[in-house]
Amino acid sequence: MKKSYSILLVMLVTLLVQCKKSDQVETGSNGNKTSKTGVNAAQASFCASCQESPTRVNTVEADGWAKKFAPLLKFDRAAPEYPTSVEDVWANTLPSSIVCGGKLVFQKDPESRSMNFPTYYDVQAHPSDPNRIFIEYWWAYKRQRPCIGNVGGHDYDLEHMVLQVDKQTQRVITTTYFQHAGWFTRNGRNLAEGKRVEAYVGKLAHGMYHDSRDKTIIGFECSYYGDYRNPSGTKDEVLTANNLVRMGCDKDEFSFNGDWGIGSGPLYRDRNYWNYNACIGNDTFGTNGCAASEFGDNKKIGDL
Numbered sequence: 001m002k003k004s005y006s007i008l009l010v011m012l013v014t015l016l017v018q019c020k021k022s023d024q025v026e027t028g029s030n031g032n033k034t035s036k037t038g039v040n041a042a043q044a045s046f047c048a049s050c051q052e053s054p055t056r057v058n059t060v061e062a063d064g065w066a067k068k069f070a071p072l073l074k075f076d077r078a079a080p081e082y083p084t085s086v087e088d089v090w091a092n093t094l095p096s097s098i099v100c101g102g103k104l105v106f107q108k109d110p111e112s113r114s115m116n117f118p119t120y121y122d123v124q125a126h127p128s129d130p131n132r133i134f135i136e137y138w139w140a141y142k143r144q145r146p147c148i149g150n151v152g153g154h155d156y157d158l159e160h161m162v163l164q165v166d167k168q169t170q171r172v173i174t175t176t177y178f179q180h181a182g183w184f185t186r187n188g189r190n191l192a193e194g195k196r197v198e199a200y201v202g203k204l205a206h207g208m209y210h211d212s213r214d215k216t217i218i219g220f221e222c223s224y225y226g227d228y229r230n231p232s233g234t235k236d237e238v239l240t241a242n243n244l245v246r247m248g249c250d251k252d253e254f255s256f257n258g259d260w261g262i263g264s265g266p267l268y269r270d271r272n273y274w275n276y277n278a279c280i281g282n283d284t285f286g287t288n289g290c291a292a293s294e295f296g297d298n299k300k301i302g303d304l
Contacts (some may be wrong), residue, residue, distance in 0.1 A: 004056070005051050007121050020061070021054050022266050023082075025283050026081065026100065027043060030188070033254065036125050043256045044084060045099065045102075045249040045250065046252040046255035046256060047100035047255045047256055047257040047258075048100075049100075049257050050249035050254070050255040050267060050268075051249065052249055052259060052267075053122070053124045053269075053271060054127075055124045055125045055126070055127050056122065056124055057123040057125055057133060058121070059125065059161060059184055059246065062121075062122070062246065063244070063246070064078035064136055064242050065123050065133060065135055065165065065167075066121045066123060066243050066246070067244060068148075068170070068195065068241075069135055069163050069165055069196070069197060070119065070121075070137070070196070070239070070240040070241035070244060070288075071137060071163075071173065071175075071197040071198065071199050071240055072196045072197070072198045072199070072217040072237055072238070072239055072240070073198075073199050073201055073237065073238045073240060074198060074200045074201065074212070074229070074231040074236060074237050075115075075203075075229075075236045075237075075238070076201070076202075076203035076228045076229050076231065076236070077230055077231055077236055077254065078203065079201070079203055079236070080111070080113045080143065080145055080203070080204070080231075081111050081113065081142070081145075081240075082112050082113065082114060082115055083112065083117040083118075083119075083139035083140055083141055083159075083206075084112035084114070084115055084117055084140060084141065084142060084177040085117065085140065086117050086140050086251075086254070087253065087254035088112065088142070089141075089156065089253070090104075090108065090252075090253055091139050091143055091173075091192075092106065092107055092110065092142055093105065094106075094107045096149075098256070099258065100256065101257060101258050102258040103155060103258055103259040103261065104155075104189070104258065104259065104260055104261055105134070105261075106142070106143065106155035106261065108225050109142055109143060110142075111191050112132060112141070112142060115238050116243060117139070117243065118243050118244070118245045119137050119138070119139060119240035119243060119244055119245070120137070120138040120139070120140070120245050120247045120254075120266070120268075121135060121136060121137050121138065121236070121244055121245070121247065122135075122136055122137075122245060122246060122247045122248070122271075123135050123136075124271065126302055127274070129133065129302070131167050131168055131171065132163055132164060132165070132166060132167070132168075132169075132197055132274075132302065133165050133167060133168060134163070134164055134165075135162065135163045135165060136161070136162045136238065136266070136271065136273070137157070137158055137160060137162075137163075138159070138160040138163055138247065138266050139159045139160070139206070140156075140157070140158055141156070141157035141158075141159070141206055141227065142155070142156065142157075143156060143157060144154045144157040144204065144205055144206060144262075145204045146204075147204050147219075147221045147222040148190050148218065148221065148222055148225070152204070152205070152222055154261060155261045155262075156260045156261040156262050157205075157206055157262060158260060158263075158266065159178065159179075159201075159206045159207065159208060159264070159293045160178050160208070160264065160266070161175065161176060161197075161199055161208045162175070162176045162273050162301075163175050163176075163180060163188065163197060164176075164188070164273070164274075164301060164304070168255075169195070170276070171188070171189065171191075172188030172189070172191050172197060173188050173189065173304060174186065174187065174188050174278075174295075174301055174304050175188050175197050175210070176273065176276070176278075176301060177199065177207075177208040177209055177210055177292075178207070178208055179202065179205070179207025179208055179209060179224070179289075180205065180207055180224055180287065181280075181281070181287045182224070182279070182280040182281040182287040182289035183276070183279060183280060183286070183289050184213070184278070184279040184290060184291075184292045184293035185278040185279055185293050185294065185295050185301060185304070186210050186292075186293070186294050187294045187295070187304075196239075198210070200212050200213075200229035201229060202227030202228070202229055203227055203229060203230075204221060204227055204228070207227060207260065209229055209292070210292065211227070211229075211292075212230055212231065213225065213226070213227070213228060213230065214228070214230040216228060223275055223287070224281075224286075224288040224289075224291075225292070229293035247266055247267060248267075249267065251266070254266060254267050255267070272304070273301055273302075274300065274301055274302025275300060275301075275302065276300065276301045277294035277297045277298070277299065277300065277301075278293055278294075278295035278296060278297060278298050278299045278300070278301055278304065279292075279295065279296070280297060282297070
């Protein structure tokens with residue numbers, strides 16, 4: 001019994017590493033420091049280094065695609081908070097820390113309990129196949145709660161998922177779910193026509209998954225797939241199409257090129273999703289995205 005207990009403790013300690021976020025290959029670079037308070041409101045970009053994607057789809061078309069394919073989110077029945085607006089996040093941030101090239105400093109933490117939150121998005125075309133578009137959906141949280149004791153929590157949290165869509169057939173090709181330090185990709189061609197992509201949101205770490213989880217053990221919540229995501233019917237669901245906001249350099253919070261506490265903002269990460277491997281990680285006790293992927297890590301998403 002003592003030996004089994006010791007092995008379990010070792011496993012739990014190893015699993016705790018999953019509570020720590022990393023933006024890995026998505027990370028971009030920072031620019032010069034500029035205070036938000038010193039920026040003219042009419043200026044197009046808060047931080048001068050902000051650049052839109054060269055394959056960005058025009059606004060009218062992008063809005064249509066984003067709304068048509070906006071996912072249905074399913075939250076755990078005991079979710080301690082929901083996403084919020086980037087304005088709300090910044091309203092709870094130390095003003096003097098909001099400088100280009102700086103690092104945001106969390107100031108206060110009122111719970112975000114409204115399910116009427118914005119979903120931020122952008123749409124890019126595949127650079128060598130304009131019939132394929134990539135719709136990314138992002139959510140902002142003020143912080144991530146610890147998964148056990150004081151382990152795994154941190155200020156600020158940005159989560160996302162990406163849909164690859166065939167414009168001609170108007171069908172989903174793939175859905176890539178991001179969580180912890182990795183991701184996995186599911187085959188969208190199996191999705192029934194007219195049915196929306198569904199995403200189950202982790203109770204504590206807010207990672208995005210294709211399935212639910214209603215059972216766990218102490219400490220296992222910290223593992224790659226261990227976070228609770230156990231909705232109780234439609235009351236825990238949010239149709240994101242009802243509150244969509246496009247990301248862009250013209251919005252200060254997305255133009256900001258500094259550190260959100262857990263890495264760069266969305267526009268400063270690697271967003272060439274067509275070049276991403278379909279999944280990352282084959283470590284049972286670490287990053288393990290490929291365990292749930294329907295495509296191997298030797299496949300590029302844009303080639304699927």
